Amino acid sequence: MSSRVLDVSATEVSTDAMRAPDAAGRFGRFGGRYLPEALMPAAKAVEAAFREAWSDAAFTTEYRRLLATYVGRPTPLTECARLSEALGVRVLLKREDLAHTGSHKINNVLGQALLAQRMGKRKLIAETGAGQHGVATATAAALLGLACTVYMGQTDVRRQELNVFRMELLGAEVVPVTSANGVGTLKEATNGALRAWVNETENAHYCVGSTMGPHPYPWMVREFQRVIGDEARAQCADRLPTAVPDVVVACVGGGSNAAGTFAGFVDTPARLVGVEAAGGSAVDKGKLGVLHGFMSHFLQDDDSQVLEAHSISAGLDYPGVGPEHVHLASIGRVHYTSVTDEQAMRALKLVTRTEGILPALESAHALAWVVDAAATGELPAGSTVLVTLSGRGDKDIHQIREHLR
Amino acid sequence: MSVAVATLEHHLRAARADGRRLLIPYVMAGVVPDWLDLVRGAAEAGADAIEIGLPFSDPMLDGPTVQQAAALATGRGARPRPLLDSLAGLDVGVPLVVMTYANVAMTLTPERGVGGFVDYLAAVGVRGVIVPDLPLEESAEYLARASEAEVAAVLLAAPSCDDERCREIAQASSGFVYCMSSMRITGERADLATTARETARRLKGMTDLPVVTGFGISTVAHAVEACADADGVVVGSAFMRMLVDGAPVAEVVDAVAAFRRALSSAGG
Ligand SMILES: Cc1ncc(COP(=O)(O)O)c(C=O)c1O
Numbered sequence A: 001m002s003s004r005v006l007d008v009s010a011t012e013v014s015t016d017a018m019r020a021p022d023a024a025g026r027f028g029r030f031g032g033r034y035l036p037e038a039l040m041p042a043a044k045a046v047e048a049a050f051r052e053a054w055s056d057a058a059f060t061t062e063y064r065r066l067l068a069t070y071v072g073r074p075t076p077l078t079e080c081a082r083l084s085e086a087l088g089v090r091v092l093l094k095r096e097d098l099a100h101t102g103s104h105k106i107n108n109v110l111g112q113a114l115l116a117q118r119m120g121k122r123k124l125i126a127e128t129g130a131g132q133h134g135v136a137t138a139t140a141a142a143l144l145g146l147a148c149t150v151y152m153g154q155t156d157v158r159r160q161e162l163n164v165f166r167m168e169l170l171g172a173e174v175v176p177v178t179s180a181n182g183v184g185t186l187k188e189a190t191n192g193a194l195r196a197w198v199n200e201t202e203n204a205h206y207c208v209g210s211t212m213g214p215h216p217y218p219w220m221v222r223e224f225q226r227v228i229g230d231e232a233r234a235q236c237a238d239r240l241p242t243a244v245p246d247v248v249v250a251c252v253g254g255g256s257n258a259a260g261t262f263a264g265f266v267d268t269p270a271r272l273v274g275v276e277a278a279g280g281s282a283v284d285k286g287k288l289g290v291l292h293g294f295m296s297h298f299l300q301d302d303d304s305q306v307l308e309a310h311s312i313s314a315g316l317d318y319p320g321v322g323p324e325h326v327h328l329a330s331i332g333r334v335h336y337t338s339v340t341d342e343q344a345m346r347a348l349k350l351v352t353r354t355e356g357i358l359p360a361l362e363s364a365h366a367l368a369w370v371v372d373a374a375a376t377g378e379l380p381a382g383s384t385v386l387v388t389l390s391g392r393g394d395k396d397i398h399q400i401r402e403h404l405r
Numbered sequence B: 001m002s003v004a005v006a007t008l009e010h011h012l013r014a015a016r017a018d019g020r021r022l023l024i025p026y027v028m029a030g031v032v033p034d035w036l037d038l039v040r041g042a043a044e045a046g047a048d049a050i051e052i053g054l055p056f057s058d059p060m061l062d063g064p065t066v067q068q069a070a071a072l073a074t075g076r077g078a079r080p081r082p083l084l085d086s087l088a089g090l091d092v093g094v095p096l097v098v099m100t101y102a103n104v105a106m107t108l109t110p111e112r113g114v115g116g117f118v119d120y121l122a123a124v125g126v127r128g129v130i131v132p133d134l135p136l137e138e139s140a141e142y143l144a145r146a147s148e149a150e151v152a153a154v155l156l157a158a159p160s161c162d163d164e165r166c167r168e169i170a171q172a173s174s175g176f177v178y179c180m181s182s183m184r185i186t187g188e189r190a191d192l193a194t195t196a197r198e199t200a201r202r203l204k205g206m207t208d209l210p211v212v213t214g215f216g217i218s219t220v221a222h223a224v225e226a227c228a229d230a231d232g233v234v235v236g237s238a239f240m241r242m243l244v245d246g247a248p249v250a251e252v253v254d255a256v257a258a259f260r261r262a263l264s265s266a267g268g
Helices: A038-053 A058-071 A081-087 A105-118 A132-144 A156-161 A161-169 A186-200 A216-238 A256-263 A322-329 A343-354 A362-375 A393-404 B008-017 B035-044 B064-075 B080-085 B102-107 B112-125 B142-147 B164-170 B194-205 B220-226 B239-246 B248-266
Strands: A078-079 A089-095 A124-130 A147-153 A173-177 A204-206 A247-251 A269-278 A287-289 A294-298 A336-341 A386-387 B020-026 B048-051 B096-099 B128-130 B177-178 B211-214 B230-233
Touching: A038 A058, A038 A105, A038 A186, A038 A216, A038 B164, A058 A105, A078 A216, A081 A089, A081 A362, A089 A216, A105 A124, A105 A132, A105 A204, A105 A216, A105 A256, A124 A132, A124 A186, A132 A147, A132 A161, A147 A156, A147 A161, A147 A186, A156 A161, A156 A173, A156 A186, A161 A173, A161 A393, A173 A186, A173 B035, A186 A204, A186 A294, A216 A256, A216 A322, A247 A256, A256 A269, A256 A322, A256 A386, A269 A322, A269 A362, A269 B239, A287 B102, A294 A322, A322 A336, A336 A362, A343 A362, A343 A393, A362 A386, A362 A393, A393 B164, B008 B020, B020 B035, B020 B064, B020 B211, B020 B239, B020 B248, B035 B048, B035 B248, B048 B064, B064 B239, B080 B112, B102 B112, B112 B128, B164 B194, B177 B194, B194 B211, B194 B220, B220 B230, B220 B248, B230 B248, B239 B248
Parallel strands: A089 A386, A124 A147, A124 A204, A147 A173, A247 A269, A247 A386, A269 A336, B020 B048, B020 B230, B048 B096, B096 B128, B177 B211, B211 B230
Antiparallel strands: A078 A089, A287 A294
């Protein structure tokens, strides 16, 4: 760690943000466990198993071993010289795109797969939007010899054809989810996975892909993803004269890469920024409600029906957001904002051309905020910005091509 | 609805005391234009109470048939508030029980939460409420408000509940205890799950409240078999499938009557 003392007077440092939720699984008023009775024992068993495993050195040692030898952690921190010059701010990327399977999703999934094994489950169930979480789950299942079924909205099955094939190649079954009134994206996939969990709670572990779902998932997933923030914090301490960047930015769908990143910096003066897709900005435009087992903000109409989110990026196509993010917004510790498909696509091109890195469409949203904030002066010239590059853009190549045509 | 209809619990206890096996058909509100005729017809055909589903976009516990019924309703412009309003003044002689999901209950009157929802139900004469994704841990406010408003809050017990949990659920529930027949979402099935009778029997040993089994009761034979242990049954998908497939309401009313006859001759 750098010997420089942090100037904590500049920003008020919140010391109790991002602790464990309360006994009911709440962050402030958000979170909880809104489940049918049939799933209550399963959710409680996951909580008990996680609490026990997370304090068991044998478990955490095995988890860290897999992160190092299988995922390729620590992922590097990349200094973006040409992009920084173009923007007038110093940009550092936390490279989750270099993690095995191409995104941060694997960090969480390996944790949950080990937990499932420890609980004696023989199968993993997962929902997926972009397909990244599905691929990560299928990968972990193959590694640990578990069966795997991935629920995916019919529209996304079409949009993310290559990831469907990858999952099948890994031995997973991909179940397209259609519903009579849905458009077949992540919301429908989650409904499908939850219904499957009701039907198979005895044998299967539901491997939730983001900081959402009933307690303990939002908390557990954040803990499995905090490796991003912890590593980045240590890397910044080695690299930066200020030890901590001025601003830390991550994209927010359900919010797992952002939660993992922010966890490493929440007790520093760094400004934290979460970037949603304009067509799915649940923190701001969502209303208090309950979906998929938790209380949070969801896009919904005046008749209590949850709306579909719309984004060019399937991974940000979720009408809600993890409960801890709404809490962090409400206490003012994290600033949430959104960018459009167009902004994300422009940033994607810029980063690809200046740095030779093709970001995932999701990550391009975080980058777009940086690009625009540098232009408007919201990011003062010379400030240091850490951006979590949550995944690589290979999966999105068809869509990027379609869009640029 | 008539104030003459007793509370849900009183009504069901009285029917049970007469030796009746309780029959509670489920009707998705707004599923067909004449769905209120189905509510009336089902009551005349011998239902002891009627479960009215309010459509929700993301019904976690519902299988394809009820999902389709909900989509039909919303596709026709059916919305929770007007649907509830259409129940006001409806006098079918048996209690109505509304079933929906937590998001609808919480946001129907956004500023007043689940309490406001319960008051809304009371105002239109609904006698009971079922919100399957408001488990015990999340339901303190809702249960308190329901008790004040004399709307029975019916809780579900599942085969996965241990005895202690079953006892807590039975104690907190009012109107009846809803016994989930198996660890499966709603939908028709070939056989009655073995867990149906076991779970009902366990619950019967713990509470004097009526115990009513639902989920997957698809045929009169299932209903009769389930009632060997339970006090009654809820039948949903089997009736809703008929409507989804285009059958007229009168045909569904006949089907309700067939369940009534079978339960009455079996019940003695
Ligand atoms: C590369 C990538 N980044 C971000 C996300 C959004 O997820 P979260 O908000 O949980 O980080 C996804 C989801 O599929 C993704 O694939």
